[in-house]
Amino acid sequence: MSAKDSTVATPLKLKQRGRTGNGVKFTFPFLGWIVPAILILVWESFSRGGVFPPHLLPAPSYILKNIIQMASEGSLWGHVGITLYRLFFGFVIGTAAAVLLGAAVGYFQKAESLFDPLIQAFRSIPSLAWVPLFILWMGIGESSKVVLIAVGVFFPVYLNIVAGIQGVDRKLIEVGKIYHFSTLQIIRRIILPASLPSFLTGLRSGMGLGWMFVVAAELMGASSGIGYLLVYGQNTYSPELIISSIVLFAILGKITDSFLKTLESRTLHWQDTFVKKA
Amino acid sequence: MSAKDSTVATPLKLKQRGRTGNGVKFTFPFLGWIVPAILILVWESFSRGGVFPPHLLPAPSYILKNIIQMASEGSLWGHVGITLYRLFFGFVIGTAAAVLLGAAVGYFQKAESLFDPLIQAFRSIPSLAWVPLFILWMGIGESSKVVLIAVGVFFPVYLNIVAGIQGVDRKLIEVGKIYHFSTLQIIRRIILPASLPSFLTGLRSGMGLGWMFVVAAELMGASSGIGYLLVYGQNTYSPELIISSIVLFAILGKITDSFLKTLESRTLHWQDTFVKKA
Amino acid sequence: DGAAKPQSIKLDYAYYSPSSLVLKKFGWLEEDLKEDGVKVEYVLSQGSNKALEFLNSSSIDFGSTAGAAAYLAKSKGAPVQSIYVYSKPEWTALVTTKGSGISSVEDLKGKKIAATVGTDPYIFLLRALDEAGLSQGDVEIVNLQHSDGASALTTGQVDAWAGLDPHMARVELEADTELFYRNPDFNTYGVLNVRSEFAEKYPAYAEKVIAAYEKAREWILDNPEEAAKILSEEAQISLEVAQKQLERNDFSSPVPGDVQVKALQSAGSVLKEDGIINKETDTDQLAEDLIFPDFAEKVINK
Amino acid sequence: MLSLKRLSRTFSEGETGFINVDLTVEQGEIVGILGTSGCGKSTLLRVLSGLDGEYSGSLEINEEAVSDVNKKVVMIFQEPRLLPWLNVIDNISFGISGDKERLTKAEKYLSSVGLKGFEKHYPKDLSGGMAQRAAIARSLVTNPEILLLDEPFSALDAFTKMQLQDLLLSLWKEFRNTIMLVTHDIDEALYLCDRIIILRGQPGEIYATLKVDQPKPRARGNRKLGELKEEILSLLDLNAVHN
Amino acid sequence: MLSLKRLSRTFSEGETGFINVDLTVEQGEIVGILGTSGCGKSTLLRVLSGLDGEYSGSLEINEEAVSDVNKKVVMIFQEPRLLPWLNVIDNISFGISGDKERLTKAEKYLSSVGLKGFEKHYPKDLSGGMAQRAAIARSLVTNPEILLLDEPFSALDAFTKMQLQDLLLSLWKEFRNTIMLVTHDIDEALYLCDRIIILRGQPGEIYATLKVDQPKPRARGNRKLGELKEEILSLLDLNAVHN
Ligand SMILES: Nc1ncnc2c1ncn2[C@@H]1O[C@H](COP(=O)(O)OP(=O)(O)OP(=O)(O)O)[C@@H](O)[C@H]1O
Numbered sequence A, B: 001m002s003a004k005d006s007t008v009a010t011p012l013k014l015k016q017r018g019r020t021g022n023g024v025k026f027t028f029p030f031l032g033w034i035v036p037a038i039l040i041l042v043w044e045s046f047s048r049g050g051v052f053p054p055h056l057l058p059a060p061s062y063i064l065k066n067i068i069q070m071a072s073e074g075s076l077w078g079h080v081g082i083t084l085y086r087l088f089f090g091f092v093i094g095t096a097a098a099v100l101l102g103a104a105v106g107y108f109q110k111a112e113s114l115f116d117p118l119i120q121a122f123r124s125i126p127s128l129a130w131v132p133l134f135i136l137w138m139g140i141g142e143s144s145k146v147v148l149i150a151v152g153v154f155f156p157v158y159l160n161i162v163a164g165i166q167g168v169d170r171k172l173i174e175v176g177k178i179y180h181f182s183t184l185q186i187i188r189r190i191i192l193p194a195s196l197p198s199f200l201t202g203l204r205s206g207m208g209l210g211w212m213f214v215v216a217a218e219l220m221g222a223s224s225g226i227g228y229l230l231v232y233g234q235n236t237y238s239p240e241l242i243i244s245s246i247v248l249f250a251i252l253g254k255i256t257d258s259f260l261k262t263l264e265s266r267t268l269h270w271q272d273t274f275v276k277k278a
Numbered sequence C: 001d002g003a004a005k006p007q008s009i010k011l012d013y014a015y016y017s018p019s020s021l022v023l024k025k026f027g028w029l030e031e032d033l034k035e036d037g038v039k040v041e042y043v044l045s046q047g048s049n050k051a052l053e054f055l056n057s058s059s060i061d062f063g064s065t066a067g068a069a070a071y072l073a074k075s076k077g078a079p080v081q082s083i084y085v086y087s088k089p090e091w092t093a094l095v096t097t098k099g100s101g102i103s104s105v106e107d108l109k110g111k112k113i114a115a116t117v118g119t120d121p122y123i124f125l126l127r128a129l130d131e132a133g134l135s136q137g138d139v140e141i142v143n144l145q146h147s148d149g150a151s152a153l154t155t156g157q158v159d160a161w162a163g164l165d166p167h168m169a170r171v172e173l174e175a176d177t178e179l180f181y182r183n184p185d186f187n188t189y190g191v192l193n194v195r196s197e198f199a200e201k202y203p204a205y206a207e208k209v210i211a212a213y214e215k216a217r218e219w220i221l222d223n224p225e226e227a228a229k230i231l232s233e234e235a236q237i238s239l240e241v242a243q244k245q246l247e248r249n250d251f252s253s254p255v256p257g258d259v260q261v262k263a264l265q266s267a268g269s270v271l272k273e274d275g276i277i278n279k280e281t282d283t284d285q286l287a288e289d290l291i292f293p294d295f296a297e298k299v300i301n302k
Numbered sequence D, E: 001m002l003s004l005k006r007l008s009r010t011f012s013e014g015e016t017g018f019i020n021v022d023l024t025v026e027q028g029e030i031v032g033i034l035g036t037s038g039c040g041k042s043t044l045l046r047v048l049s050g051l052d053g054e055y056s057g058s059l060e061i062n063e064e065a066v067s068d069v070n071k072k073v074v075m076i077f078q079e080p081r082l083l084p085w086l087n088v089i090d091n092i093s094f095g096i097s098g099d100k101e102r103l104t105k106a107e108k109y110l111s112s113v114g115l116k117g118f119e120k121h122y123p124k125d126l127s128g129g130m131a132q133r134a135a136i137a138r139s140l141v142t143n144p145e146i147l148l149l150d151e152p153f154s155a156l157d158a159f160t161k162m163q164l165q166d167l168l169l170s171l172w173k174e175f176r177n178t179i180m181l182v183t184h185d186i187d188e189a190l191y192l193c194d195r196i197i198i199l200r201g202q203p204g205e206i207y208a209t210l211k212v213d214q215p216k217p218r219a220r221g222n223r224k225l226g227e228l229k230e231e232i233l234s235l236l237d238l239n240a241v242h243n
């Protein structure tokens, strides 16, 4: 993740064991669809054939029908909306806190000695364990949900920022010093870009955890949201509702993640690594 | 995280803004205790003063007493033991799967096109959402708990391995090729050590998620374990039991994490970064 | 004393309390409070433990629970009072699968039993064990929410389950299960609880809620068929199951009083013996502190 | 034997890299490559090594077309590229891992390049020249049939440089490796090479080829070499400034 | 004015680094530093730049003790150290970010070092010499009072090297910067410097100091310089091999 000395470099496009034949490279974007397609087909036929009992695992077609029905009835959009709303605020708050604290702890020795042990101690509390306390202290309103999500987002982002900053190549920091940059300039112009890959990884896992905590938050008493659908499905013994909500989570999670991934490949085009990530 | 060209380098020990005075450096290991100590004192006095009602937040001394009592009665050790047992197996299984798949996907273009989209889709399912399905399919026995924990551990480790491998400096891989290493040798002798920092970060966040999934697993029907104590405390309205289990989680989580951290600083002494992490 | 007015009133609804479902369905309370400008919000409780948790954290003002559950919470300092009896149910019993070889409580020794800690079925289980001369340590109690307990039993994950309606009625009808131990006296009534703070500040509104509940209770008594339909829709269970659940509910005496105090006191001594309630607690006094019939008497005897 | 026919590899829409290189290198020959900065010397070596397969034209090693890194070829990169997690001795023995006498060999070359006493240092604690010497030792220890060197002695002082040039020559004497040497030091090229190729332009093309017929080892002050140097300087348009 | 008194900085329990350097450099003087690989030249420059404060002895710049990087000092490192996320033009203007004429200045130096046309290239797409030239432009554009150069032209061909040496001289003529130049090229030191310091040993010590009295610009073939070269070669024990 750190900087390399710049030298002659030809892009190495193929990943396979050193093969560098001078042919054209074919890409198979549809390759990624093979495995899921097979899985879904097998699932569908097994469900229809009765190998998977419908009260345990309904057929994918049935689940799709279920989702489409919810969408056309309109009830779906409310649930999706409220879930996204919670996630968004939780993510923003958690990321902001992580950036502030992470930058301070990563850069200032004093801040690290003061805060890092405490943060690490809190980090080692599995955030799910907070749920009962959060309910106890803040009730089951929106604020406790958002705070819970923010707590979930905070730690991976924080951890990656600190690791990113502390992993910045000393040589590049010296370049900044030689040009008499202030601490702030060094942070902004060297440490930030150099730790960007790590930061983006942090954002992506933070977003992943954010989704997880949406579920946790909506498990702890909600009357709307996809997590609520999940609990509702569980309480009413409707596996198709459970799986529909899981599918919805997967789709939405995928969308937010590819958004971050695009951001990543946009901002990291300068990296001279084994293979381009894009 | 990648390699740097080797050149003259003097260790830069101080973190504060460019100060390089030739004085002796004082370390304040006790600095880390200041903030927690203040927090605990304030909490204790507020609890005693009645600002925090005991049914919401009992005093730390009371919680300590509670833990000590459980320990002396002996019931504590059984819970701790079963929780560690579940965590251990889940962690090992999840890590093993992540290493295998992550190495393949990180290194082989084909494997990436085939599996990565599917894994990413699964990754975007918040693992908590699996809980109802896991209960439905595998019941509430030990196996479903261990699998759930393994699922939680899998993703951060996988993500970091792939990122680590794809972030390996192309220049170093070429060194391996020039010496005619086989793919396996390149993986073992270059990619592995070069992506080690990222892998260790992955292990640490995997362990963190492992702890979280211990909680989730023990929420889904358990008769022992610290997570069970937590739920038990929640269901019997005993905040002291809730907070005691949280404290236990924090302590155990801290221990496993510092274990991994020691491993990290042992194996990464060659890194030429801004400041040593140890 | 009617001057104080809350911004909104938060109530729970639960599948084990048919009155709450009816009330939510028809929106009588909303109608009633509209002119005062007080909003009404409903939150689902999956069990007494959840309802009490919500009460404890001020997430709701009124929560439906079993009497013993409220009693247990009160013993831990939860500021709640039981002000109304929404039914005298026989909603809990011990359930096992046919052919499991369990036919009496004594057979449970060393077995795995699912129950939701802190709820009526759990307390029912403890009392049953106590009666049979067993203690908590003689069996393995797996803590599961009621609905999960039902599936755990039917998929063979546990040997027995301390069940709760409507889940119990459902597995009784839909799966091969049997109730091997029943005891209506060990059921501790379905009570409506209020946060003490709310009751002190807005007694008039506590009465209004009770009045609405009364309306629902009377409607159920008049329309048992339709009540079963509402229950089956809300809880996504079949009509048969809903009917069975309703059959096991007695909606006749809504005012809490000595009967409940007595029932709780005997539950209390078992809980104390099992170490779930502190040894120092005065269990008898606690039952009297919990049961607060004033509002209900005022509304019903009007 | 290396055989290049109309070999090209370009970047930036044909504006950089090298084009149309025709060259045959005999077994045991030492060929020097001179040229201005950015004219494609490193790119040429990378193509010869097999690391960069996206060339056009034909490239054969011992009559086999090159499509992958070849067992017989080893290259010293323009920068040291030591593995930061290995100490000096492990870096030097990196390419001969399977070898039984690994350590003995590595130690021999370690002292040949003057790094005795630094066995246990990590790359970050080495000076620039020391890192370059470690990289040289790492490739020489494998004793390859074809050795590609990209400015191997550029970061070394005159004294150390001469020592290492002589080390290279003594190895060549024993094993007659084929060597391609990119350098900016004309004296070095004259002292070591049988043939010198001058690249010019962007993309670089072969501009001139000189044979150096003197037997090796040569005296560094040799008059014939002096004349050749004049010729090279004039080929590089440097005469005016230099003398 | 730089003043060094018994300046030392050592590693490995005093076995490497440099010791007891006494030196006074006047404003506008160009001082060359020669020495074997690993004798502490880069370490010396790092200490002078203020990046490494763990020295012993006294070090003053304009009569002020050095304890931190100094506003007046800029250094070119031994390796390019370009910022991989910035393209060439942004790398060159890295040190003058606040400047209004940033772009004009950067473009001027970009073409002075012969990188015109490569403005938008990222470091990974540059050749070794091009990267080094970009690093040179980056530091020259700031026009510092004191300039520390660590083997700045080592990766350049003879022609480009001469051009850049002349560029450095023309800047010096205009602004009379104080320059410390580490190099392995004796001709280069003789062409540019007013004084040449020779370090020897591990840890390195000052072994000899030579004044070069010729006015600048000097002719590269100057006889006086030739004599001095002989002297340096003999000081470095190189005469025997060289002539
Ligand atoms: N951080 C460090 N830790 C330990 N030893 C170091 C460190 N930095 C430099 N050294 C040692 O100090 C000595 C001098 O290094 P320096 O880089 O100053 O040499 P140099 O004269 O610049 O050599 P070169 O011409 O090869 O660049 C070397 O032996 C090197 O191993």
Ligand SMILES: Nc1ncnc2c1ncn2[C@@H]1O[C@H](COP(=O)(O)OP(=O)(O)OP(=O)(O)O)[C@@H](O)[C@H]1O
Pocket: A007, A008, A009, A010, A011, D011, D012, D016, D017, D035, D036, D037, D038, D039, D040, D041, D042, D043, D044, D078, E121, E124, E125, E126, E127, E128, E129, E130, E155, E156, E157
């Ligand atoms: N990966 C790449 N993408 C684009 N251009 C490249 C790439 N690699 C090299 N180049 C360009 O090809 C040209 C030749 O580069 P090369 O490294 O071969 O030069 P060189 O002759 O080795 O120069 P030097 O003496 O400075 O090392 C340069 O202009 C460089 O910018």
Ligand SMILES: [Mg+2]
Pocket: A008, D041, D042, D043, D078, D150, E127, E128, E129
């Ligand atoms: Mg090159």
Ligand SMILES: [Mg+2]
Pocket: B008, D127, D128, D129, E041, E042, E043, E078, E150
């Ligand atoms: Mg140096």
